[in-house]
Amino acid sequence: MHFKAIICQVMSREMEAAAPRSPHSVEIEVLTMGLHDLGAGMRSHLQDRIDAWDANRYDAILLGYGLCGRGTEGLRAGATQLVLPRAHDCIGILIGGHERYEAYFADHPGVYYRSPGWIEFQAPGQWLQPAQAAIKSTLGERRTRAELVAQYGEENGNYLFEQFSAYRRHYSGLTYISTGVPADEHCRAQARAEAEREQWAFEEVRGTQVLLEQMVNGDWNEANFLVVPPGATVRATLGNTVVAAQ
């Protein structure tokens, strides 16, 4: 079979490792990280890409995304079926599935998640903003303290920076999801250094490429994948299935 995979940059290394092992042909299109910051804009951005390939008669368009804050809700399959992992977000995919994610999340409140892609494709200090400047944030936020001060003045600018970065101070731990890619060693070290800087407890969780492997292998089991037939759209269920097609 021929697949087109449209994936978030955050999982590009893992996908690039999984795809060559598939018996099927997998063409990968990588979209820049941070689309989830666009809010409703994420959906139209992704839909444009899906529509662009729809007429090419792929057997399926595979999406390297989760629900992503509802950014993938409303995506519509044209003539080509879509395959979407049942996951709230990339962490859910890389940690090994939404059940494992929800269990870990519930047991580890106050944890900031990193995976190789989160380290590799985000410039240092840009944790408030997507990696690519061209992506406009719906919240109208500026990136750095300097930019906020330049726009709003010393006092208000600093206040805003404190407000936007405050949530990071609520966190007490950093969990690095290792996924078995060569970048792991370097990224783990960076994640550990970040944890030390922020005074967060560091933990590593062995993640997995398994879901991506299943996706490129065409093993779209009901437990882990939503297959959206032509003409149907993605809907969030938020329950055990995370997403459904309607």
Added chain:
Amino acid sequence: MVQFQDLYDAIVTGDAKKARAATESAIAAGIPPMELISSSMVLAMDEVGRLFEAEEYFVPELLLAGRAMKSAMELLRPLMIAAGQKFATRVVIGTVKGDLHDIGKNIVASMLEGGGFEVIDLGADVSPEKFVAAVQERDPHVVCMSALLTVTMPAMRTTIDALKNAGLRERVKVLIGGAPVTTEYAKEIGADGYSDNASGAVSLVKSMVAA
């Protein structure tokens, strides 16, 4: 009056220092706090909401306006309490269990304060038990819950269930908000309302209480 316009302008432009100064002048001039709130702060808040709807203001401007309102309220609240003024409505607000995002919640909290409500802000990562305890201890009219992650949204349902189990559900109106939250979800979990923006939330609180 000039003081009122100064306070109005200070809030709309997000100038906390000027808001404080204008409030001090008004207090010195003997303006009753509730008059100040209803004639300038509420109007300022309405204008800020309008500018946000018109996409001229974004979250930073809301944060700054909220801060300006809070700095005015810091001066007015002690006077109101000393005068035995009862706040019309008590609101408990918090971000749900597992969720540490609180910017939107903070904006709503400061706008509610600016609107003359008594706000009990429980912070972020608030368990159902903590919401229940706050309802028991503080007897609010409204409970507002916020979540930014789809993975923490189910905690809104658990909290409403916890209120039911404690026999408190009928005593409060429950409103929910946050980027991934929707009206449909509010209906699904038995919340009383949903808003996708801060001034909408304030209007909703007002209408819930008036009803």
